[in-house]
Amino acid sequence: MISVDRAKKIIQCYGGHFSAWPERERKDILQLLLDSKSLTDIQQEALLLDGFIGLAEQKTNDLTDRQRDQFCADRILANLPEQQRKIEQIRIKLLPNIEGLRKKLSSSIPALLVAVIVISMLSLSNDLQLNQNTEGDKYLTVAEYMAVYVEDNYMADEENMPINDEQLEMLAFLEPQIMDEDN
Amino acid sequence: MTKQLNKITDEQLLALIAEGNKQAFSQLMTRYLPMVINFSMRYFPQRSDAEDIAQETFTRLWCKAPVWQDKGVSIKAWLFKVAYNQSIDQLRKQKPEYLADYDENIIDEAAYIESMMDVDANLAIQKLALGTLPERQRTAISLCAIKGFSNSDAAIVMGTSVDALESLMARGRRKLKKIYKLSRQQETIERGLVDDLC
Numbered sequence: 001m002i003s004v005d006r007a008k009k010i011i012q013c014y015g016g017h018f019s020a021w022p023e024r025e026r027k028d029i030l031q032l033l034l035d036s037k038s039l040t041d042i043q044q045e046a047l048l049l050d051g052f053i054g055l056a057e058q059k060t061n062d063l064t065d066r067q068r069d070q071f072c073a074d075r076i077l078a079n080l081p082e083q084q085r086k087i088e089q090i091r092i093k094l095l096p097n098i099e100g101l102r103k104k105l106s107s108s109i110p111a112l113l114v115a116v117i118v119i120s121m122l123s124l125s126n127d128l129q130l131n132q133n134t135e136g137d138k139y140l141t142v143a144e145y146m147a148v149y150v151e152d153n154y155m156a157d158e159e160n161m162p163i164n165d166e167q168l169e170m171l172a173f174l175e176p177q178i179m180d181e182d183n
Numbered sequence: 184m185t186k187q188l189n190k191i192t193d194e195q196l197l198a199l200i201a202e203g204n205k206q207a208f209s210q211l212m213t214r215y216l217p218m219v220i221n222f223s224m225r226y227f228p229q230r231s232d233a234e235d236i237a238q239e240t241f242t243r244l245w246c247k248a249p250v251w252q253d254k255g256v257s258i259k260a261w262l263f264k265v266a267y268n269q270s271i272d273q274l275r276k277q278k279p280e281y282l283a284d285y286d287e288n289i290i291d292e293a294a295y296i297e298s299m300m301d302v303d304a305n306l307a308i309q310k311l312a313l314g315t316l317p318e319r320q321r322t323a324i325s326l327c328a329i330k331g332f333s334n335s336d337a338a339i340v341m342g343t344s345v346d347a348l349e350s351l352m353a354r355g356r357r358k359l360k361k362i363y364k365l366s367r368q369q370e371t372i373e374r375g376l377v378d379d380l381c
Contacts, residue, residue, distance in 0.1 A: 013352040014327060014334075022334050049356060052312065052363045053324065069220065072234045073212045076241050083203055083249050 002028045008042055015053075016046030146174055193258040200248040208245055215259060216241065218329060219266045225313065225325050226270040236273065240265045260336040263329075267322060267340050274318075312362050320355030323348050 007029045014020040021029055033039055150171065188196065188210040199207035219240055223233035240262055256264070313321050319341065326337035327348075338348045 009349070009353065012356060013349045015356075020327060045360075046356075049360055049363055052366075053328065053359060065217070068230065068234075069217045072220065072237060073209065073216055075234075076212065076216075076238050077205060077209060079238070080205070080208075080242065080245050083201075083246060 002032075004032055004036055004039060007032045007036075007039055011039070011042050011046050015050045016043045016048075017050060020050075150174055197248055197251055197258055200245065201251065208241075211244070211258070212241055215262055219262055222263060222325060222329070223266050223270050225321060226274055226318075232273070236266055236269045239269055256339055257336060259332070260339045263326065263332075263336075264340040264342075271318070312359055315362065316355050316358055320351050320358070323351040324355045324359075327352060 002025055006025070010021055010025060010029060014022070018026055018030060033043060188199075188207055193211065193214070196207045196211050200211065216237055219237045220230070220233045223236040224230060227233050227236075243265055244258075244262065313324065316324070322341060323337065326332055326340055327334060334345050334348060338345045341348065341351075343351075
């Protein structure tokens, strides 16, 4: 059961007619009205004000307004745009998946970063290895590689190939090192 | 078909509208278009402005129907919320100072009534009484005066709580009561003058 104060507040807010009162409190107010003279007076005042507001309210009951409503409805119907149903529905269907994927990705960003770093390091290391020549599945040192290079490019065709000054200088530089490693 | 449409709920109509059924859309307009126009007319003196608001509101419903998501708001409340927001936006465009600098204490009811003396006073006062109220008080009273519109629906439309809505209505009605009393006093004085002259 609501209090008289609450009933008074409701009548002052919603007006004097019971149909305007909140449904769940309506019964209580009607009950209180039977016992409270002051509440009945407030209701009477509210009903007078309702009449005043009601006159101020514009009604659409006359024929002219009904016709104008119909014209307006016809105009709305005539100008309806296409419903972009399919596009919107696809978007709605995809949206939860995109959101889920985004959430998963955001939660695994640290793991992804670590994975990128590891892959980069492995790839770099592999690149270094690929840049080295192999001899019978054995990785060569830089000196061994140079020796093989010189042997392949110069020594094999030594007799047929004229050696210029630059190549001689290179040989002069490399030969002692190769000799040292051999020793 | 039309007879069947008369009997089905708003939600069922919306499901049909989502499939592009214009008859269902027409039926929904039959139910709510006059109410939406009438509601919008509280913000605009010209009916054509209110009709434009109603057109935009219903067109939006037509477009939204296929992707409608039930968020616990009735279709009726949704329509009025859109109409309300559109009306306020339009009002801001037309009269920026009206809403931006509005101080509800500025209006002096007595001065207002006096200003209406030269015209058909009673009718003018009655018709424009709500116009003297701040926009939100007027909207709260207008929404709750709509038949079958619950206070929670009205609160949804205005984006406020039921308590705040009740407070707005109480303040609005207090102001209207003042106007009403002043108009009654004026009427009594005028009647007395006429009697004296006779």
